[in-house]
Amino acid sequence: MKYKTLILPTKTRLNDVCSPMCHELIDTYCQPVWNYLDHDLTSQEVINLVEDVDIILTSWGSPVIHEEVLLRAKRLKAIAHAAGSVKQLVPRSAFEHGIVVFSAAPRIAQSVGEYCLAALLNLMNRFKDLDQNVRTYRWKEKGVRRNELAHKRIGLVSASSTARAFLQFLKPFHCEVIVYDPYLHDEEARELGVSKGTLEEIFACDVISLHAPSIPETKYLITGDLLKSIPEGAIFINSSRTTILDEHLLIKELQTGRFYAALDVYETEPLLDCHPFVSMNNVLLTPHVAGDTVEGHQDLMYEVLKDVIGYLEGEQPKYALNPEKWDTMA
């Protein structure tokens, strides 16, 4: 027996998130209901399709799954999101209906981890200046020298999945890592090889990286005083969300030129004309792509669907959410 599976992403989105390997998986285990339209369905259209469906697969652009869907879909066992944040997509009541919600966020976190290490090394190695100097025949300009990452002090705000992905790539550099996270237990910190610290201790490190989710509790968590305390020559990385700080205060501190920053997220996206960031030489700017890689996206649907099928056949799932995770995640 195959699982009747409602696959909501459009063909264009499937090209991005559903690999040939995922198509094979669908062929083997699913009786698929595809979205043949060239646009996303409405929430109402989904309600009309779910009656005898076992699995719903979603991704970016998929319509909100209303409570009504959960009531109507008597056979529904799993909703699997081939993307990151699932909180705005599926109601928390899914847990009460016995429907398991899967999110590919941990796979996306791998891409974010690579972004964090890459951005950090980019700034430590002064690649922009060095490349520009060679191209303008200034060769070894004084004052432009590389720094090593090995043995530096790294401060992480939150021990989220992106922070853990970053951590694994930092291992060979033997850095001293301090994490601020009210939900991190001592035992878990030991297992991760990090020590717990206050936000003040995090902001005194050589490298400061934000990984906190955008939830009411983290709004303006990073105060102006913390930003003011970032040391000379430090590197500040924001691959999470901007709601946890006041962008104007960050701009003010960056304008001193005292430290470097890698920024992937902004208060307004895309950046507005004449934004102060675009004329700064001490920042590396990327257009909200820390979680976006060709390989990462190609894996998304395969990873969650494989996990759903494993779960339905009695295995322990890897990407399933539980109420505890739900409340502290983005």
Added chain:
Amino acid sequence: MKYKTLILPTKTRLNDVCSPMCHELIDTYCQPVWNYLDHDLTSQEVINLVEDVDIILTSWGSPVIHEEVLLRAKRLKAIAHAAGSVKQLVPRSAFEHGIVVFSAAPRIAQSVGEYCLAALLNLMNRFKDLDQNVRTYRWKEKGVRRNELAHKRIGLVSASSTARAFLQFLKPFHCEVIVYDPYLHDEEARELGVSKGTLEEIFACDVISLHAPSIPETKYLITGDLLKSIPEGAIFINSSRTTILDEHLLIKELQTGRFYAALDVYETEPLLDCHPFVSMNNVLLTPHVAGDTVEGHQDLMYEVLKDVIGYLEGEQPKYALNPEKWDTMA
């Protein structure tokens, strides 16, 4: 009893390679003879100073240590080079005189390893294009997407110390690594977690990195046919020397725009005016600084001197050369 130590680097060079910790080490174990001049000594001046010297410390700019020095320096036990290549500095006959030659090359290799990973991630993450796009309000331009390093196929030419440093930083990415090195034993390859391959196999990889020394046997080791075989979208890294390939052939292949390159070394340095590299968008250029970091240089003299003292007190040295290493090193 303290070791009489002739310290050849000038004050300016010492600021770069001799840390406060190294000065303490000298205070504790050595009776130093400093170079108080603001320029490097001549080889002849060195001869006049070595009669009762136990250790000679050298670095970039130090004069050649002639055979005559070895004959005159009856108490000389060690020559330690707080820099990389020692072959042009000290005659091979030092081995016959029972003098042990130390080189800080393995410490420099750590900086090269960081360069290789940083340059590779820089190109895979398309940082130059992404940063430029954000600054010119093109935001998420089509065709500019990041790639992940995880699970890629990496080909290394030579298993030298720089290749090994690179390898250690690649560990968390679970790449498949193939090495071409006629001196690498199967047992050692297994220990390094790599497999041995031909140059043709190396040049079919996603990432190709050169680590071979500049010795007569490696001249033009990388043929035009190998360069022609570099696959679409691959990344080519040269942090070693240019004598192992014909730069004109590399330029020709790069001009196809088919692959990316991180180049730190060039046939003529600094680059000549109007060099084709400076107008290429698919290359990351750095001015021969793969081995140069602030922290790496600060460690150099401390690392070799500590090793010399350990050796003189009966410990196993880490930076000492032997005739076998000598003949295959740069």
